Amino acid sequence: MAIELKDLTLGYDGHPAVHHLDGTFADGSLTAIVGPNGSGKSTLLKGITGILKPLGGSIERGATRTRAIAYLPQSAEIDRSFPATVAELVALGHWRSRGLWGAITGPDYDAVRAALDAVGLRGFEDRGLDTLSGGQAQRALFARVMLQDADVILLDEPFTAIDEKTTADLIGLVQRWHGEKRTVVAVLHDIEMVRKVFPEALLMAREPVAWGTTGEALAPENLLKARRMTEAWDEHAAWHDEAGHDGHAHGHEQGRAA
Amino acid sequence: MNLFDLLVGPFVSYGFMSRALVGAVVIALSAAPVGVFLMLRRMSLSGDAMAHAILPGAGVGFLIAGLEILPMTLGGFAAGLVVALLAGLVSRLTIQREDTSLAAFYLISLALGVMLVSLRGSSVDLMHVLFGTVLALNNDALIMIGAVATISLVALALIWRPLFAECLDPNFLRSVSGAGQPVHLIFLALVVLNLVGGFQALGTLLAVGLMMLPAAAARFWVRGLEALCLVAVTIGVASSYLGLLLSFHLSVPSGPAIILVAGAIYLLSLLIGNRGVIRTRLVPPRHRIA
Numbered sequence: 001m002a003i004e005l006k007d008l009t010l011g012y013d014g015h016p017a018v019h020h021l022d023g024t025f026a027d028g029s030l031t032a033i034v035g036p037n038g039s040g041k042s043t044l045l046k047g048i049t050g051i052l053k054p055l056g057g058s059i060e061r062g063a064t065r066t067r068a069i070a071y072l073p074q075s076a077e078i079d080r081s082f083p084a085t086v087a088e089l090v091a092l093g094h095w096r097s098r099g100l101w102g103a104i105t106g107p108d109y110d111a112v113r114a115a116l117d118a119v120g121l122r123g124f125e126d127r128g129l130d131t132l133s134g135g136q137a138q139r140a141l142f143a144r145v146m147l148q149d150a151d152v153i154l155l156d157e158p159f160t161a162i163d164e165k166t167t168a169d170l171i172g173l174v175q176r177w178h179g180e181k182r183t184v185v186a187v188l189h190d191i192e193m194v195r196k197v198f199p200e201a202l203l204m205a206r207e208p209v210a211w212g213t214t215g216e217a218l219a220p221e222n223l224l225k226a227r228r229m230t231e232a233w234d235e236h237a238a239w240h241d242e243a244g245h246d247g248h249a250h251g252h253e254q255g256r257a258a
Numbered sequence: 259m260n261l262f263d264l265l266v267g268p269f270v271s272y273g274f275m276s277r278a279l280v281g282a283v284v285i286a287l288s289a290a291p292v293g294v295f296l297m298l299r300r301m302s303l304s305g306d307a308m309a310h311a312i313l314p315g316a317g318v319g320f321l322i323a324g325l326e327i328l329p330m331t332l333g334g335f336a337a338g339l340v341v342a343l344l345a346g347l348v349s350r351l352t353i354q355r356e357d358t359s360l361a362a363f364y365l366i367s368l369a370l371g372v373m374l375v376s377l378r379g380s381s382v383d384l385m386h387v388l389f390g391t392v393l394a395l396n397n398d399a400l401i402m403i404g405a406v407a408t409i410s411l412v413a414l415a416l417i418w419r420p421l422f423a424e425c426l427d428p429n430f431l432r433s434v435s436g437a438g439q440p441v442h443l444i445f446l447a448l449v450v451l452n453l454v455g456g457f458q459a460l461g462t463l464l465a466v467g468l469m470m471l472p473a474a475a476a477r478f479w480v481r482g483l484e485a486l487c488l489v490a491v492t493i494g495v496a497s498s499y500l501g502l503l504l505s506f507h508l509s510v511p512s513g514p515a516i517i518l519v520a521g522a523i524y525l526l527s528l529l530i531g532n533r534g535v536i537r538t539r540l541v542p543p544r545h546r547i548a
Contacts, residue, residue: 049433071433082298082426083483092423095434100420128481129426148434 002027003048003152003183007057010040010047016055016206017043023202023211025152028181030174032194034218035204035226041187044204045071045154048185061152068096070150072141074157080129086140087112087125093147115143120169135166142170153177155186159193171197191218268506274393278502281395281403281459282516286468286494288410289452291487293473296449298483299425302470303357304342307364308446309453309466311341313371316387316462321378325386327398331454334462338450341367346446371462390461390513392502399458406455410448417441422483460513467517468494475524478531493523 003025010018018040025031033041046052048059049071061069070093090112091104098104116124119139124132132140138158145153155174159167175197177184188194194201194214201217203209205226210217269276296305315337319329341363349356375384395403414421420441423431431438449469456465472493476486501516508515528534 051429051432069433071430073427073429073433077429078427079425083481083486084422084426085482088422089426092427092430092434095423100435100437101416144430 002062003185004060005057006060008047008054008059009056010043010052011055012043014055016040018047018204019207020057021208023208025183025185028178028183029200030178030184030198031186031200031202032198032214033185033187033202033204034189034191034194035209038206039204039226040206041204042074042156045156045185045187048152048154068150069152069154070145070148071154072145072156072158074160078129078137078141080132080137082129084129085125086116086121086127086129086132089129089140090115090143090147093144096148096150111147112143115146116140118146119143119173135162138162139166139170142173146173150182152183153185155184157187157189159188159190167193191223194218264507265503268503274395275502275506277395277400278392278459278512279499281400282392282468282498282502283495284400284403284407285452285456285459285465286472286498287491288407288414289456289465289469290472290476290490290494291414292410292445292448292452293469293471294476294483294486294490295421295425295445296469297473297477302474304360305449305453305466305469307345307360308338308342308450309457309462310364310371311367312338312450312453312457312462313387314367314374315371316457317371317374320375320383320387324378325383327396327402327458330387331402331458334454334457335450337367338453339447342446342450343443386461387457388461388463389511390457390459390464392459392512392516395459403455403458406451410452410455413444413448417444421445460516464513464517467520468497471517471520471524472497475520475527475531478527478534480532493520497523 005021005023008018008021009016017038021044033044035041043052047054048061049069051071087109091108093115094102094104094108094111098108113122113125116122119142121136121139121143124136124140129137129140142158145155158170162170171193174184174186186198188198195218198214200212201214202211203217203222203226205228209226210219210222269279293305296302312334315333315335316330317333318337319326319331319333323329341360345356345360345363348354348359371387372384375387420431420435420437423435424438424441428438452469453462453465456468459465460468472490473486475493476489480486480489497520498516501519502512504510504519505512505515529536531537
Protein backbone atom coordinates (compact mmCIF):
# COMPACT_ATOMS: atom_id res chain seq x y z
CA MET A 1 0.00 0.00 0.00
CA ALA A 2 1.39 3.38 -0.96
CA ILE A 3 1.15 6.45 1.24
CA GLU A 4 0.87 9.71 -0.61
CA LEU A 5 1.59 13.02 1.09
CA LYS A 6 0.11 16.08 -0.57
CA ASP A 7 1.41 19.48 0.56
CA LEU A 8 1.31 18.08 4.08
CA THR A 9 1.82 20.39 7.06
CA LEU A 10 1.80 18.97 10.59
CA GLY A 11 2.55 20.76 13.81
CA TYR A 12 1.64 21.93 17.25
CA ASP A 13 -0.07 25.20 18.26
CA GLY A 14 -0.13 26.36 14.66
CA HIS A 15 3.67 26.10 14.33
CA PRO A 16 4.65 23.69 11.59
CA ALA A 17 6.97 20.81 12.49
CA VAL A 18 6.54 19.24 9.05
CA HIS A 19 6.13 21.86 6.38
CA HIS A 20 4.74 21.46 2.85
CA LEU A 21 5.80 17.88 2.34
CA ASP A 22 4.98 16.31 -1.02
CA GLY A 23 5.84 12.78 -2.00
CA THR A 24 5.00 9.09 -1.88
CA PHE A 25 6.13 6.11 0.15
CA ALA A 26 5.73 3.59 -2.65
CA ASP A 27 4.02 0.25 -2.10
CA GLY A 28 6.55 -2.17 -0.64
CA SER A 29 9.26 0.46 -0.24
CA LEU A 30 11.78 0.57 2.61
CA THR A 31 12.47 4.17 3.58
CA ALA A 32 14.56 5.78 6.30
CA ILE A 33 13.65 9.23 7.63
CA VAL A 34 16.75 11.13 8.65
CA GLY A 35 17.24 14.60 10.08
CA PRO A 36 18.40 16.58 13.11
CA ASN A 37 16.46 16.63 16.42
CA GLY A 38 13.28 18.65 16.11
CA SER A 39 13.13 18.25 12.36
CA GLY A 40 9.65 16.71 12.39
CA LYS A 41 10.47 13.04 11.89
CA SER A 42 8.38 11.65 14.76
CA THR A 43 5.67 14.17 13.98
CA LEU A 44 5.45 12.85 10.44
CA LEU A 45 4.99 9.27 11.70
CA LYS A 46 2.27 10.41 14.12
CA GLY A 47 0.59 12.15 11.19
CA ILE A 48 0.65 9.01 9.05
CA THR A 49 -0.84 6.89 11.86
CA GLY A 50 -3.63 9.43 12.23
CA ILE A 51 -2.79 10.29 15.86
CA LEU A 52 -2.05 13.85 14.74
CA LYS A 53 -4.40 15.69 12.39
CA PRO A 54 -2.80 17.71 9.56
CA LEU A 55 -2.73 21.53 9.80
CA GLY A 56 -2.81 21.58 6.01
CA GLY A 57 -2.64 19.28 3.02
CA SER A 58 -3.56 15.62 3.18
CA ILE A 59 -2.35 12.04 3.54
CA GLU A 60 -3.74 9.49 1.06
CA ARG A 61 -3.61 5.98 2.47
CA GLY A 62 -5.39 4.25 -0.39
CA ALA A 63 -8.16 1.87 0.58
CA THR A 64 -6.48 0.87 3.84
CA ARG A 65 -7.78 2.30 7.07
CA THR A 66 -5.34 4.02 9.41
CA ARG A 67 -5.90 1.22 11.92
CA ALA A 68 -4.19 -1.20 9.53
CA ILE A 69 -0.89 0.60 10.11
CA ALA A 70 1.51 -0.84 12.67
CA TYR A 71 3.23 1.91 14.63
CA LEU A 72 6.11 1.47 17.04
CA PRO A 73 6.44 4.61 19.21
CA GLN A 74 9.70 5.66 20.84
CA SER A 75 10.27 3.16 23.62
CA ALA A 76 10.44 5.85 26.29
CA GLU A 77 6.69 6.36 25.96
CA ILE A 78 5.82 2.95 27.41
CA ASP A 79 5.17 2.58 31.14
CA ARG A 80 7.48 -0.33 31.95
CA SER A 81 6.54 -0.25 35.64
CA PHE A 82 3.01 -1.35 34.74
CA PRO A 83 2.42 -4.91 35.99
CA ALA A 84 2.07 -6.63 32.61
CA THR A 85 3.86 -9.68 31.28
CA VAL A 86 5.74 -9.81 28.00
CA ALA A 87 3.02 -12.04 26.54
CA GLU A 88 0.31 -9.53 27.50
CA LEU A 89 2.24 -6.68 25.88
CA VAL A 90 2.86 -8.64 22.68
CA ALA A 91 -0.73 -9.95 22.57
CA LEU A 92 -1.90 -6.34 22.10
CA GLY A 93 -0.69 -6.88 18.54
CA HIS A 94 -3.84 -8.95 17.98
CA TRP A 95 -5.90 -5.79 18.39
CA ARG A 96 -6.93 -5.43 14.77
CA SER A 97 -8.33 -8.96 14.59
CA ARG A 98 -9.66 -9.18 18.16
CA GLY A 99 -10.73 -5.61 18.91
CA LEU A 100 -12.02 -4.46 22.28
CA TRP A 101 -13.80 -7.62 23.32
CA GLY A 102 -12.76 -10.53 21.12
CA ALA A 103 -11.32 -13.39 23.16
CA ILE A 104 -7.60 -14.01 22.83
CA THR A 105 -7.42 -17.80 22.70
CA GLY A 106 -4.89 -20.60 22.50
CA PRO A 107 -3.87 -20.16 18.85
CA ASP A 108 -3.41 -16.43 19.47
CA TYR A 109 -0.97 -17.19 22.27
CA ASP A 110 0.79 -19.66 19.98
CA ALA A 111 1.26 -16.75 17.60
CA VAL A 112 2.61 -14.66 20.50
CA ARG A 113 5.12 -17.40 21.31
CA ALA A 114 6.14 -17.72 17.68
CA ALA A 115 6.69 -13.95 17.43
CA LEU A 116 8.77 -13.97 20.62
CA ASP A 117 10.78 -16.84 19.16
CA ALA A 118 11.42 -14.83 16.03
CA VAL A 119 12.83 -11.86 17.98
CA GLY A 120 14.98 -14.09 20.19
CA LEU A 121 12.86 -13.91 23.34
CA ARG A 122 11.90 -17.58 23.65
CA GLY A 123 10.71 -18.34 27.17
CA PHE A 124 10.10 -14.69 28.12
CA GLU A 125 6.27 -14.97 27.99
CA ASP A 126 5.66 -14.68 31.71
CA ARG A 127 8.41 -12.24 32.56
CA GLY A 128 7.29 -8.87 33.93
CA LEU A 129 8.07 -5.84 31.78
CA ASP A 130 10.02 -4.27 34.65
CA THR A 131 12.53 -7.14 34.50
CA LEU A 132 13.46 -6.54 30.85
CA SER A 133 16.52 -4.68 29.65
CA GLY A 134 16.06 -1.90 27.12
CA GLY A 135 17.06 -4.18 24.26
CA GLN A 136 14.74 -6.99 25.38
CA ALA A 137 11.83 -4.56 25.65
CA GLN A 138 12.52 -3.34 22.12
CA ARG A 139 12.60 -6.95 20.86
CA ALA A 140 9.22 -7.52 22.53
CA LEU A 141 7.80 -4.45 20.78
CA PHE A 142 9.06 -5.78 17.43
CA ALA A 143 7.24 -9.02 18.21
CA ARG A 144 4.06 -7.02 18.71
CA VAL A 145 4.55 -5.32 15.34
CA MET A 146 4.92 -8.79 13.77
CA LEU A 147 1.57 -9.86 15.20
CA GLN A 148 -0.13 -6.77 13.82
CA ASP A 149 0.58 -8.18 10.36
CA ALA A 150 0.18 -4.73 8.82
CA ASP A 151 0.75 -3.56 5.25
CA VAL A 152 2.45 -0.42 6.53
CA ILE A 153 4.96 -0.47 9.39
CA LEU A 154 6.21 2.74 11.01
CA LEU A 155 9.19 2.55 13.38
CA ASP A 156 10.23 5.57 15.46
CA GLU A 157 13.94 5.43 16.39
CA PRO A 158 13.78 1.66 16.86
CA PHE A 159 17.50 1.18 17.52
CA THR A 160 18.22 3.98 19.98
CA ALA A 161 20.23 2.66 22.95
CA ILE A 162 20.19 -0.88 21.53
CA ASP A 163 23.38 -2.95 21.29
CA GLU A 164 24.87 -4.13 18.00
CA LYS A 165 23.73 -7.75 18.24
CA THR A 166 20.11 -6.79 18.92
CA THR A 167 20.20 -4.11 16.23
CA ALA A 168 21.49 -6.64 13.70
CA ASP A 169 18.73 -9.11 14.65
CA LEU A 170 16.01 -6.48 14.39
CA ILE A 171 17.34 -5.17 11.07
CA GLY A 172 17.02 -8.75 9.84
CA LEU A 173 13.32 -8.52 10.75
CA VAL A 174 12.94 -5.20 8.94
CA GLN A 175 14.47 -6.74 5.83
CA ARG A 176 12.15 -9.71 6.14
CA TRP A 177 9.15 -7.34 6.21
CA HIS A 178 10.58 -5.59 3.15
CA GLY A 179 10.87 -8.97 1.44
CA GLU A 180 7.20 -9.61 2.26
CA LYS A 181 6.35 -6.46 0.24
CA ARG A 182 5.25 -4.45 3.26
CA THR A 183 5.81 -0.69 3.23
CA VAL A 184 8.31 0.09 5.98
CA VAL A 185 9.27 3.57 7.19
CA ALA A 186 11.82 4.04 9.99
CA VAL A 187 13.13 7.14 11.74
CA LEU A 188 16.87 6.69 12.20
CA HIS A 189 19.98 8.60 13.25
CA ASP A 190 22.70 6.22 12.10
CA ILE A 191 23.50 7.40 8.57
CA GLU A 192 25.90 4.51 7.94
CA MET A 193 23.15 1.99 8.71
CA VAL A 194 20.73 3.85 6.47
CA ARG A 195 23.20 3.73 3.60
CA LYS A 196 23.73 0.01 4.12
CA VAL A 197 20.16 -1.19 4.66
CA PHE A 198 17.64 1.32 3.36
CA PRO A 199 17.20 1.76 -0.40
CA GLU A 200 15.33 5.04 0.02
CA ALA A 201 15.67 7.99 2.34
CA LEU A 202 13.80 11.15 3.26
CA LEU A 203 16.01 13.89 4.69
CA MET A 204 14.07 16.39 6.77
CA ALA A 205 14.77 19.68 8.46
CA ARG A 206 11.18 20.70 9.08
CA GLU A 207 11.10 21.44 5.36
CA PRO A 208 11.75 18.37 3.25
CA VAL A 209 15.38 18.64 2.14
CA ALA A 210 15.63 15.62 -0.13
CA TRP A 211 13.65 12.47 -0.84
CA GLY A 212 14.76 9.69 -3.13
CA THR A 213 17.27 6.89 -3.38
CA THR A 214 19.52 6.90 -0.34
CA GLY A 215 22.66 7.75 -2.30
CA GLU A 216 21.15 10.91 -3.74
CA ALA A 217 19.08 12.02 -0.76
CA LEU A 218 21.97 11.73 1.68
CA ALA A 219 24.53 13.44 -0.54
CA PRO A 220 26.95 15.66 1.45
CA GLU A 221 25.44 18.94 0.25
CA ASN A 222 21.98 17.84 1.42
CA LEU A 223 23.28 16.78 4.84
CA LEU A 224 24.95 20.17 5.22
CA LYS A 225 21.70 21.90 4.32
CA ALA A 226 19.79 19.89 6.92
CA ARG A 227 22.33 20.68 9.60
CA ARG A 228 21.70 24.40 9.15
CA MET A 229 18.08 24.13 10.27
CA THR A 230 17.23 26.36 13.20
CA GLU A 231 15.35 24.45 15.84
CA ALA A 232 13.65 27.40 17.50
CA TRP A 233 10.20 28.48 16.49
CA ASP A 234 9.88 32.05 15.37
CA GLU A 235 7.12 33.25 17.72
CA HIS A 236 6.39 36.17 15.38
CA ALA A 237 6.38 34.23 12.16
CA ALA A 238 3.62 35.45 9.89
CA TRP A 239 0.54 33.25 9.68
CA HIS A 240 0.44 31.27 6.52
CA ASP A 241 -2.86 32.70 5.25
CA GLU A 242 -1.70 36.27 6.02
CA ALA A 243 1.33 35.90 3.82
CA GLY A 244 -1.05 36.46 0.94
CA HIS A 245 0.40 34.06 -1.57
CA ASP A 246 1.04 30.39 -1.81
CA GLY A 247 4.79 30.64 -2.27
CA HIS A 248 7.33 29.89 0.41
CA ALA A 249 7.71 33.39 1.79
CA HIS A 250 7.08 32.42 5.42
CA GLY A 251 8.42 34.25 8.42
CA HIS A 252 10.64 31.41 9.52
CA GLU A 253 12.52 31.47 6.25
CA GLN A 254 14.32 34.52 7.59
CA GLY A 255 15.32 32.54 10.66
CA ARG A 256 16.77 29.81 8.51
CA ALA A 257 18.85 32.18 6.46
CA ALA A 258 20.25 33.86 9.56
CA MET B 259 -17.49 -15.10 75.74
CA ASN B 260 -16.89 -17.84 73.18
CA LEU B 261 -15.41 -17.51 69.73
CA PHE B 262 -18.81 -17.41 68.04
CA ASP B 263 -19.96 -14.45 70.11
CA LEU B 264 -16.70 -12.72 69.40
CA LEU B 265 -16.49 -13.17 65.63
CA VAL B 266 -19.98 -13.91 64.27
CA GLY B 267 -22.44 -13.04 67.03
CA PRO B 268 -22.75 -9.29 66.44
CA PHE B 269 -23.70 -9.82 62.78
CA VAL B 270 -26.32 -12.45 63.64
CA SER B 271 -27.91 -10.71 66.58
CA TYR B 272 -28.09 -7.17 65.24
CA GLY B 273 -29.71 -6.27 61.93
CA PHE B 274 -27.80 -2.99 61.67
CA MET B 275 -24.52 -4.89 61.94
CA SER B 276 -25.36 -7.38 59.18
CA ARG B 277 -26.55 -4.54 56.96
CA ALA B 278 -23.38 -2.63 57.63
CA LEU B 279 -21.32 -5.70 56.76
CA VAL B 280 -23.18 -6.30 53.49
CA GLY B 281 -22.86 -2.65 52.48
CA ALA B 282 -19.16 -2.35 53.26
CA VAL B 283 -18.24 -5.70 51.71
CA VAL B 284 -20.14 -5.00 48.49
CA ILE B 285 -18.59 -1.57 48.03
CA ALA B 286 -15.14 -3.05 48.74
CA LEU B 287 -15.71 -5.57 45.92
CA SER B 288 -15.88 -2.88 43.26
CA ALA B 289 -13.91 -0.02 44.81
CA ALA B 290 -10.72 -2.05 45.26
CA PRO B 291 -10.14 -2.89 41.55
CA VAL B 292 -10.92 0.71 40.62
CA GLY B 293 -8.33 1.74 43.20
CA VAL B 294 -5.76 -0.60 41.64
CA PHE B 295 -6.13 1.13 38.28
CA LEU B 296 -6.04 4.58 39.91
CA MET B 297 -2.78 3.61 41.60
CA LEU B 298 -1.25 2.20 38.41
CA ARG B 299 -2.18 5.34 36.49
CA ARG B 300 -0.47 7.41 39.20
CA MET B 301 -3.79 9.06 40.02
CA SER B 302 -4.01 8.04 43.68
CA LEU B 303 -4.42 11.61 44.86
CA SER B 304 -6.95 12.37 42.12
CA GLY B 305 -9.27 9.86 43.81
CA ASP B 306 -8.95 11.81 47.03
CA ALA B 307 -9.62 15.09 45.26
CA MET B 308 -12.69 13.68 43.55
CA ALA B 309 -13.99 12.42 46.88
CA HIS B 310 -13.99 16.00 48.14
CA ALA B 311 -15.57 17.19 44.93
CA ILE B 312 -18.68 15.08 45.60
CA LEU B 313 -19.62 17.19 48.60
CA PRO B 314 -21.36 20.21 47.03
CA GLY B 315 -23.54 17.92 44.90
CA ALA B 316 -24.51 15.90 47.93
CA GLY B 317 -25.06 19.25 49.69
CA VAL B 318 -27.51 20.43 47.05
CA GLY B 319 -29.35 17.09 47.31
CA PHE B 320 -29.47 17.53 51.08
CA LEU B 321 -30.82 21.11 50.77
CA ILE B 322 -33.62 19.93 48.52
CA ALA B 323 -34.60 16.64 50.14
CA GLY B 324 -32.81 16.34 53.48
CA LEU B 325 -30.88 13.19 54.40
CA GLU B 326 -32.36 11.17 51.52
CA ILE B 327 -30.19 8.78 49.60
CA LEU B 328 -31.16 9.21 45.98
CA PRO B 329 -30.98 13.02 45.70
CA MET B 330 -27.68 13.17 47.58
CA THR B 331 -26.23 10.35 45.49
CA LEU B 332 -27.27 11.83 42.16
CA GLY B 333 -26.06 15.27 43.22
CA GLY B 334 -22.74 13.89 44.38
CA PHE B 335 -22.25 11.87 41.20
CA ALA B 336 -22.95 14.90 39.02
CA ALA B 337 -20.66 17.18 41.03
CA GLY B 338 -17.80 14.67 41.07
CA LEU B 339 -18.07 14.12 37.35
CA VAL B 340 -18.18 17.86 36.59
CA VAL B 341 -15.04 18.51 38.65
CA ALA B 342 -13.17 15.57 37.07
CA LEU B 343 -14.09 16.77 33.56
CA LEU B 344 -13.35 20.43 34.30
CA ALA B 345 -9.93 19.57 35.70
CA GLY B 346 -9.12 17.55 32.59
CA LEU B 347 -10.43 20.32 30.34
CA VAL B 348 -8.42 23.06 32.08
CA SER B 349 -5.23 21.05 31.73
CA ARG B 350 -5.94 20.53 28.05
CA LEU B 351 -6.86 24.13 27.22
CA THR B 352 -4.39 26.03 29.41
CA ILE B 353 -0.84 25.68 30.67
CA GLN B 354 -2.02 24.45 34.06
CA ARG B 355 -1.47 20.77 34.73
CA GLU B 356 -4.25 18.44 35.81
CA ASP B 357 -3.04 17.99 39.41
CA THR B 358 -3.10 21.74 40.04
CA SER B 359 -6.52 22.35 38.51
CA LEU B 360 -7.90 19.31 40.36
CA ALA B 361 -6.58 20.71 43.66
CA ALA B 362 -8.15 24.10 42.91
CA PHE B 363 -11.54 22.62 42.03
CA TYR B 364 -11.76 20.25 44.96
CA LEU B 365 -10.91 22.97 47.47
CA ILE B 366 -13.66 25.14 46.01
CA SER B 367 -16.03 22.14 46.10
CA LEU B 368 -15.21 21.22 49.68
CA ALA B 369 -15.81 24.76 50.97
CA LEU B 370 -19.00 25.05 48.92
CA GLY B 371 -20.23 21.67 50.14
CA VAL B 372 -19.68 22.41 53.82
CA MET B 373 -21.39 25.76 53.32
CA LEU B 374 -24.42 24.19 51.60
CA VAL B 375 -24.93 21.45 54.19
CA SER B 376 -24.60 23.96 57.05
CA LEU B 377 -27.25 26.22 55.47
CA ARG B 378 -29.94 23.80 56.41
CA GLY B 379 -28.57 21.13 58.67
CA SER B 380 -26.80 20.88 62.00
CA SER B 381 -23.20 19.89 62.56
CA VAL B 382 -24.51 16.34 63.15
CA ASP B 383 -25.82 16.29 59.57
CA LEU B 384 -22.48 17.59 58.35
CA MET B 385 -20.69 14.77 60.18
CA HIS B 386 -23.07 12.29 58.52
CA VAL B 387 -22.13 13.54 55.09
CA LEU B 388 -18.43 13.85 55.75
CA PHE B 389 -17.89 10.59 57.59
CA GLY B 390 -20.91 8.44 56.77
CA THR B 391 -23.16 6.24 58.84
CA VAL B 392 -22.39 2.65 58.04
CA LEU B 393 -24.52 1.47 60.99
CA ALA B 394 -27.61 3.19 59.60
CA LEU B 395 -27.78 1.75 56.09
CA ASN B 396 -31.42 1.26 55.10
CA ASN B 397 -32.76 -0.85 52.22
CA ASP B 398 -32.52 2.00 49.73
CA ALA B 399 -28.87 2.50 50.60
CA LEU B 400 -28.09 -1.20 50.25
CA ILE B 401 -29.84 -1.40 46.87
CA MET B 402 -27.91 1.66 45.74
CA ILE B 403 -24.59 0.17 46.84
CA GLY B 404 -25.45 -3.11 45.09
CA ALA B 405 -26.31 -1.25 41.89
CA VAL B 406 -23.07 0.73 42.02
CA ALA B 407 -20.97 -2.41 42.51
CA THR B 408 -22.77 -4.29 39.73
CA ILE B 409 -22.44 -1.46 37.23
CA SER B 410 -18.78 -0.92 38.13
CA LEU B 411 -17.74 -4.55 37.82
CA VAL B 412 -19.55 -5.05 34.51
CA ALA B 413 -18.16 -1.79 33.11
CA LEU B 414 -14.67 -2.63 34.30
CA ALA B 415 -14.86 -6.03 32.59
CA LEU B 416 -16.00 -4.35 29.35
CA ILE B 417 -13.23 -1.73 29.27
CA TRP B 418 -10.52 -3.97 30.75
CA ARG B 419 -8.48 -4.42 27.57
CA PRO B 420 -8.46 -0.77 26.37
CA LEU B 421 -7.86 0.42 29.94
CA PHE B 422 -4.92 -1.97 30.18
CA ALA B 423 -3.54 -0.69 26.87
CA GLU B 424 -4.18 2.94 27.79
CA CYS B 425 -2.16 2.56 31.01
CA LEU B 426 0.66 0.60 29.39
CA ASP B 427 1.14 2.21 26.01
CA PRO B 428 -1.31 5.04 25.21
CA ASN B 429 0.31 5.87 21.87
CA PHE B 430 -0.12 2.30 20.67
CA LEU B 431 -3.78 2.37 21.69
CA ARG B 432 -4.28 5.60 19.77
CA SER B 433 -2.70 4.03 16.70
CA VAL B 434 -5.04 1.02 16.68
CA SER B 435 -8.25 2.35 18.19
CA GLY B 436 -10.16 5.47 19.02
CA ALA B 437 -11.19 4.02 22.38
CA GLY B 438 -8.54 5.77 24.51
CA GLN B 439 -10.41 8.98 25.30
CA PRO B 440 -13.84 7.42 25.94
CA VAL B 441 -12.26 4.73 28.10
CA HIS B 442 -10.51 7.36 30.20
CA LEU B 443 -13.83 9.17 30.72
CA ILE B 444 -15.68 5.95 31.59
CA PHE B 445 -12.96 5.16 34.09
CA LEU B 446 -13.28 8.59 35.73
CA ALA B 447 -17.03 8.03 35.92
CA LEU B 448 -16.41 4.67 37.64
CA VAL B 449 -14.17 6.36 40.21
CA VAL B 450 -16.85 8.91 41.02
CA LEU B 451 -19.56 6.23 41.04
CA ASN B 452 -17.68 4.14 43.60
CA LEU B 453 -16.96 7.14 45.79
CA VAL B 454 -20.64 8.03 45.72
CA GLY B 455 -21.52 4.41 46.51
CA GLY B 456 -19.15 4.43 49.47
CA PHE B 457 -20.19 7.76 50.83
CA GLN B 458 -23.43 6.53 52.42
CA ALA B 459 -21.40 4.11 54.46
CA LEU B 460 -18.14 5.90 55.01
CA GLY B 461 -18.79 9.53 54.10
CA THR B 462 -17.23 11.60 51.36
CA LEU B 463 -13.89 11.90 53.11
CA LEU B 464 -13.34 8.24 54.02
CA ALA B 465 -14.95 6.51 51.01
CA VAL B 466 -11.68 6.82 49.13
CA GLY B 467 -10.01 4.79 51.90
CA LEU B 468 -11.59 1.51 50.79
CA MET B 469 -10.44 2.35 47.27
CA MET B 470 -6.80 3.29 47.75
CA LEU B 471 -5.57 1.53 50.89
CA PRO B 472 -6.29 -2.06 49.73
CA ALA B 473 -4.74 -1.30 46.33
CA ALA B 474 -1.64 0.25 47.87
CA ALA B 475 -1.28 -2.68 50.28
CA ALA B 476 -1.73 -5.26 47.51
CA ARG B 477 1.22 -3.77 45.61
CA PHE B 478 3.51 -5.07 48.37
CA TRP B 479 2.38 -8.65 47.88
CA VAL B 480 1.86 -9.46 44.21
CA ARG B 481 2.95 -8.38 40.76
CA GLY B 482 0.32 -9.12 38.10
CA LEU B 483 -2.73 -6.98 37.38
CA GLU B 484 -5.38 -9.64 38.06
CA ALA B 485 -3.57 -10.73 41.22
CA LEU B 486 -3.42 -7.12 42.41
CA CYS B 487 -7.17 -6.76 41.97
CA LEU B 488 -7.89 -10.04 43.80
CA VAL B 489 -5.62 -9.26 46.73
CA ALA B 490 -6.99 -5.71 46.97
CA VAL B 491 -10.57 -7.00 47.05
CA THR B 492 -9.63 -9.51 49.76
CA ILE B 493 -8.00 -6.80 51.86
CA GLY B 494 -11.00 -4.51 51.36
CA VAL B 495 -13.45 -7.21 52.45
CA ALA B 496 -11.31 -8.20 55.44
CA SER B 497 -11.01 -4.56 56.52
CA SER B 498 -14.77 -4.13 56.39
CA TYR B 499 -15.39 -7.20 58.55
CA LEU B 500 -12.63 -6.57 61.09
CA GLY B 501 -13.38 -2.86 61.29
CA LEU B 502 -17.05 -3.46 62.08
CA LEU B 503 -16.10 -6.11 64.65
CA LEU B 504 -13.69 -3.73 66.37
CA SER B 505 -16.22 -0.96 66.30
CA PHE B 506 -18.84 -3.22 67.95
CA HIS B 507 -16.67 -4.63 70.71
CA LEU B 508 -14.75 -1.48 71.54
CA SER B 509 -17.65 0.94 70.93
CA VAL B 510 -15.67 3.10 68.52
CA PRO B 511 -17.03 4.83 65.37
CA SER B 512 -17.44 2.22 62.63
CA GLY B 513 -16.41 4.14 59.48
CA PRO B 514 -13.03 5.21 60.84
CA ALA B 515 -12.56 1.73 62.33
CA ILE B 516 -12.89 0.13 58.87
CA ILE B 517 -10.44 2.56 57.31
CA LEU B 518 -8.02 2.20 60.22
CA VAL B 519 -7.99 -1.58 59.80
CA ALA B 520 -7.28 -1.09 56.10
CA GLY B 521 -4.54 1.35 57.10
CA ALA B 522 -3.07 -1.17 59.55
CA ILE B 523 -3.04 -3.83 56.81
CA TYR B 524 -1.28 -1.34 54.54
CA LEU B 525 1.41 -0.59 57.15
CA LEU B 526 1.83 -4.29 57.88
CA SER B 527 2.18 -5.05 54.15
CA LEU B 528 4.67 -2.23 53.81
CA LEU B 529 6.78 -3.93 56.47
CA ILE B 530 6.40 -7.66 55.88
CA GLY B 531 4.99 -7.97 52.32
CA ASN B 532 6.84 -9.97 49.66
CA ARG B 533 8.00 -6.72 48.20
CA GLY B 534 7.94 -4.75 51.46
CA VAL B 535 10.72 -3.07 53.41
CA ILE B 536 11.96 -6.04 55.44
CA ARG B 537 12.15 -8.57 52.60
CA THR B 538 13.76 -6.20 50.15
CA ARG B 539 16.14 -4.42 52.53
CA LEU B 540 16.95 -6.63 55.47
CA VAL B 541 16.91 -10.16 54.08
CA PRO B 542 20.37 -10.66 52.54
CA PRO B 543 20.01 -10.86 48.77
CA ARG B 544 20.57 -14.26 47.15
CA HIS B 545 21.05 -14.95 43.54
CA ARG B 546 20.83 -17.97 41.32
CA ILE B 547 23.75 -19.38 39.39
CA ALA B 548 22.23 -18.21 36.08
